[in-house]
Amino acid sequence: MYGYSGKILHIDLKERTHWVEEKPEDWYKLYIGGVAMATRLCWENIEVGCDAYDPGNPVCFANGIFAGTPVPVGGKYGLASKSPLTGFIGDSLSGSWLCIAMKRAQWDGVVIHNSSDKWVHVFIDDDRVEFLPADHLLGLGTYETEEAIREKFGDDQVRSATIGPAGENIVRFGNVTNDGRQAGRTGHGAVWGSKKLKAVSFRGTNGVTVADPETLLSMSFDITESAQGKDTEKYRIYGTSTNMLNMNKLGLLPTRNYQEGVFEFAELVSGEYLDEHHKVKVIACTQCPIACEQMSMVKKGPFAGAMTGIEYECLQAVSSNCGINDMTAAIRLVDIADRAGMDAMSMGVTISYTMECYERGVLKKEDFICEIAPEGLELNFGNGPAAVTLAEMIEKREGIGDILAEGTKRAAEHFDKERNAETYKWAMNIKGLELPGYDARALKTFAVGLAVGTRGGCHNRSAAYDPDIKGQTNRFTVDGTRGEVASRSEEYAAVYDTLPMCKFIRRCFTGKADRAGAWPAIAKLINATTGWNFDYDDVDQIGVRAHTIKKAFNIREGWKETDDDLPYRWKHDPMTIGPSAGHIVTDEELQYLKKIYYKAKGWTPEGMIPKKVLLDLGMDDIAEEIGV
């Protein structure tokens, strides 16, 4: 078998043992890699119904089909566990060096079972597994941990996925970091923390071979070249942060906890401003010829020295969304999140939620008193230094940070009960996962894509904002086509998330981002790697199956139709200014959208998956368990 080793490594943290599972080629043809394979491994290995922090919740790595080869942007892996935020599938992707070390160690996937009673660092050295003590790494940030491990082994090719203090403190939106990239969302860091798993390192020394290296190389050369053209210009020059001004113009830029979609200071926190004042260097993941990561630094002022990669989603969450117009505070906030190992998006939305609690009088200055903030905090929208202090309180679970570290959904439940308040009305999450940077009140196709999303409020899994923003659909209204559009767009995204390839390459095959533009080239790349005979339809099915396995996982974990919902604010409070003012998604609209979406999927009106649909996808054992 080319492209795969056929082997999954299982590791038991409690028993300190490991074993190897062999998988047949047909299994790989169904699940490929990335999020689909990681979810499938989670499906096979989880104790159904367990809490995310129970030892029965496994940590599942699944490598990419192109990892370790020169295929542009194929250097990614998938990571899945049950999410502590949503209670459903937590599937994330991360890029860069780790995946190639895993590939050269010849593991298609790694499943980590059980929990350790002492802090542990798992070192996978080709086919050897070591359980190393990790106490000396505790308290170190993500990057420091990686560096300490590399120093220990003296080998640049030892690559590690780690958690920072946030994961150690089981901050519910803690994440996992490798090589400065994150498996960012859904709380993997908290799961690792609950297992006392500080780091997983790989060293792989074996060469990677593919079925048809000449074709693979010549295609890679071509794609690399076209990735320097206009199709990736946006990512290369300003990075995704250029969206700040674009979204602001459309009235979709989350502002002051999603109260408005226009931020009067957008220029000051724009990608253009970042480029002019803070950019240090642009860097790339392994195998990536685009390089979108805008490494940005604060050079003077109270936050001097903060340096990290700044992207749109994190930037909007901590700037406009918190009313903050000081770019140095925004960089420091993302920097704290990245070092602590927590999701800057969830953190930003949790801070903005808290700011609104403060402005509406639910929380008072003295509620924030703790060691880091002895006088409490005046947490008005726009107060950058206070937001920075609050981020540190969350990371360390100090004072009220202990409650906020649970994320907006649980914090709102807590405060509403404790203070007889209604803060749930501005707790901006779906299924417990905080929202991304597009206001879906005026993106009606995206609204349904988010509501039904298998991992909650996420812009990566549903790409339905695209037709709305491009004007292929009327973003302010609802019609009968939207179920199909939302369904097709999430399956389209799922192809990239399963290979996985970074979506930023999507226009570089033929100039067109659609299926017709990309699938034939991707089929060719898959065939050159594996020697299979995939065609357009096979590539398309990858996305359908990836989405189906995630939904199946959720159904088995107790998903109900009412879980597919939108936050209160998007259903009740219209924005008052800008081109998206006046719109909400009414309950009638949402119910209608969900119905036509389930129908487009071929599911029952209640959103369950018929046996036949699963059998047609070759997912027989899943049909048996949850098919109706």
Place this chain on the structure above:
Amino acid sequence: MVASTSKFKYIVCDPELCIGCQLCEYVCSYTKTGEFNSYRSRIRTVRVDEVLITAVACRTCENAPCVMACTRDALTQDPESGIIRIDPQRCDGCAWCIEACDFGAISINHETKLAEICNQCEDVEDGPQCVKICPKNALEYTTPDQRAQRTRRNLIKDSLDFPSKAKDPR
């Protein structure tokens, strides 16, 4: 003693342009071994502190220290091209050459335990493959003279804000 770089051509990386994508390593290891494996690449990327990134290959030093250090005369330097050649029959993997190299440009093959070094793809028709794939033109196949020439030109281009005659205003 730091080795003196010479008149010979070599592959050099501009750290300001390098993004750390490692495509040079993939292409190099494939060209040399038929497999993709950074450990077998004759050019190696380094990433320190996330933003300090470069790639290193043999600098074809004059009076190359690696050649002098070899106790078995396994290393020789081509007088025309400066390319270092390693005789696998004589090399015993003792790694003195690695100790002697100021650039970390030599590595040991994990399987054969013998030294490996960049040969500028002298046996490949269109020259160094790493330079060919580098997406940001960070890699250059050049001589110290050419490098100096370009640095001088850049110096004046970057530091003076004169209108350019090379650009037709129309």
